[in-house]
Amino acid sequence: MAVLVYTENWDGKFKKLSYELISYATKLAETLNTSVVALSIGNVDEAELRALGQYGASKVLAAKDGRLGSLENKAFASVIAQAAEKEQATVVVFAHNFTGKAVAPRVAVRLKAGLAAGVAGLPQSTDPFIVPKKAFNGSSFANLKINTPIRVLTLFQNSFGILEKPAEPTIESFEPTLNDSDFATSVKDVNKVTGKILLTDAEIVVSAGRGMKSPENWAPLEQLAETIGAALACSRPVSDEGWRPHEEHVGQTGKVIAPNLYFAVGISGAIQHVAGVSSSKFIVAINKDKDAPIFDTAAYGVIGDAMQVLPALTAAFKEFKASN
Amino acid sequence: MKILVCISNVPDTTTKIRFKDNNSVFDTTGVQWIINPWDELALTRALELKETSGGAIEKVTVATVGLTGAEPTIRKALAIGADDAFRVDSDPVDAYFTAAQLAEVVKKEGYDLVFCGIESSDYNGGAVGGMLSEILGFASISSVSAVNYENGAFTFLREIDGGKETLSGNLPLVAIVQKGIAINPRIPNMRGIMNARSKPLVVIPAASTDNQTQYVNYELPPAKAKCKMVDAENMTELVHLLHTEAKVI
Ligand SMILES: Cc1cc2nc3c(=O)[nH]c(=O)nc-3n(C[C@H](O)[C@H](O)[C@H](O)COP(=O)(O)OP(=O)(O)OC[C@H]3O[C@@H](n4cnc5c(N)ncnc54)[C@H](O)[C@@H]3O)c2cc1C
Ligand SMILES: Nc1ncnc2c1ncn2[C@@H]1O[C@H](COP(=O)(O)O)[C@@H](O)[C@H]1O
Secondary structure (H helix, E strand, O other), X not given: OEEEEEOOOEOOEOOHHHHHHHXXXXXXXXXXXXXXXXXXXXXXXXXXXXXXXXXXXXXXXXXXXXXXXXXXXXXXXXXXXXXXXXXXXXXXXXXXXXXXXXXXXXXXXXXXXXXXXXXXXXXOEEOOEEEEEEEHHHOEEEEEEEOOOOEEEEEOOOOOOXXXXXXXXXXXXXXXXXXXXXXXXXXXXXXXXXXXOOOOOOOEEEEEOHHHOOHHHXXXXXXXXXHHOOEEEEOHHHHHOOOOOHHHEEXXXXXXXXXXXXXXXXXXXXXXHHOOOOOOOEEXXXXXXXXXXXXXXXXXXXXXXXXXXXXXXXXXXXXXXHOO | OEEEEEOOEEEOOOOOOOEEOOOOEEOOOOOOEEEOHHHHHHHHHHHHHHHOOOOOOOEEEEEEEOOHHHHHHHHHHHHXXXXXXXXXXXXXXXXHHHXXXXXXXXXXXXXXXXXXXXXOOOOOOOOHHHHHHHHHOOEEEEEEEEEEEEOOEEEEEEEEOOEEEEEEEOOOEEEEEOOXXXXXXXXXXXXXXXXXXXXXXXXXXXXXXXXXXXXXXXXXXXXXXOOEEEOOOOHHHHHHHHHHOOOOO
């Protein structure tokens, strides 16, 4: 028995997210009286693999097949399912990110396992296995009962946190069987954003809406973001209008994020927008309309013109940083 | 070549979510049902691809797993421009069940390209597209934000953590799509609505499978504390609160 965690790497490195998954799996494995096996696919050096032990992984499987350089859903699903079978995993944990969403359902079918996507916490019971997941676009949680002996979960980022539980993991090379028919797509071109804080990784997000009036008015937002190390986001009309790139769109139809701090500037707070950000720990709303619905979701509110409030806020942060 | 667009029938996105029977059942009273937003965009893009394919794409079919209550939604998809439709006559019991039903439709009719949305906007299952591809043994590309068809080949733009990739893929294939695939959904016009009435909508019985998962009950998030207002002239105060009270700075 084991809890298997698929730990994705980014150019050979793990992220906070990977450690959160291991932490979650470790807690779950305690309840199930079993241990945590992490599976890494791709080129990751030994020290980085070993670091997964810090959060409780007792074994790390490393699959380094050269054909697995880019995400091929079918092949990845095959590798992960083979690892699950080898370790007799009863739970397989993924991140609820692009890769997890793409691969977990395929792995579930291979393992005849029930899937819970967007899991928001530990199971309330493991026999029967009942786990909370986000539903209705963040407006509620659903407790999902999984009837199968193996379960596949995708964990919502920032819903559990990181817990250290140092272990000395054994590191094992893993050589799954792969067929040519597992590879049917090929990546022609990669366009990576570099040097910016990724929206999905960011602890602080500065987001703006139609209240900014025009794309030329983004400078004060960029200055605020830079001062506090935040990523930028926007409402849907802003990306639809082409004021900002689509990757920045948050909400029901855009990205769903859960930073510690979310600034909503010139955003009215429509239900579809809030759906993407309601899991933020704190929301600060800046809006000139005191009746804007965003104030119902925000922890802190400022009524005023964004073009005046933003520079003042940036100045206040700079002053704070200088004296701390 | 034929395209299938899988359509799920979901509550309008502005629906106030409520539960009944001790929070064990989603209360559908007064709910307006719509085509899942991503599926609507997928259908829009499928139709655009067909129209500009010079006849290479012969038809666009829509399929849904749902009871008669889902019929207006599938009719709307026909009115938007789908050529024909299938409805598998069953409650979509769970994701695997739904994917298994859709797989039967794909096998029977031989679709080359299948579009699914990244998730249904009600239960946010995020499962059917991936499961369907695995059941069929098809390749899948997920988080697709653009699809093009040129010189007899498809290319897909996929969002990854921190960037985008352009992929080519051999058919048959399941494309799991997100925003960007089309900007605005097509709206049915009068002629479309008239035509939809005579388009084929085939109802087929469900094949049986086990249900792997079921929803036990629901919880609403705890009520938020009232928003604390800070004077626009006093941003130092806001920074102070974020530091000492929220402890996020
Ligand atoms: C199916 C569906 C899915 C959707 N998905 C999403 C989604 O994922 N994400 C999303 O964001 N939206 C989504 N929407 C759209 C959503 O309903 C709203 O239309 C949208 O969020 C509004 O964007 P906004 O707040 O930027 O603009 P508005 O609603 O126009 O609000 C602008 C705000 O700026 C304020 N303002 C104006 N001037 C100033 C100023 N000088 N200083 C400060 N404040 C100012 C105004 O008081 C107002 O509150 C979706 C809609 C549908 C139907
Ligand atoms: N009942 C259904 N009938 C047809 N397609 C569905 C159904 N449920 C889900 N889908 C498809 O699968 C996608 C993801 O849905 P889900 O896995 O329910 O979040 C949707 O966008 C649809 O394309």
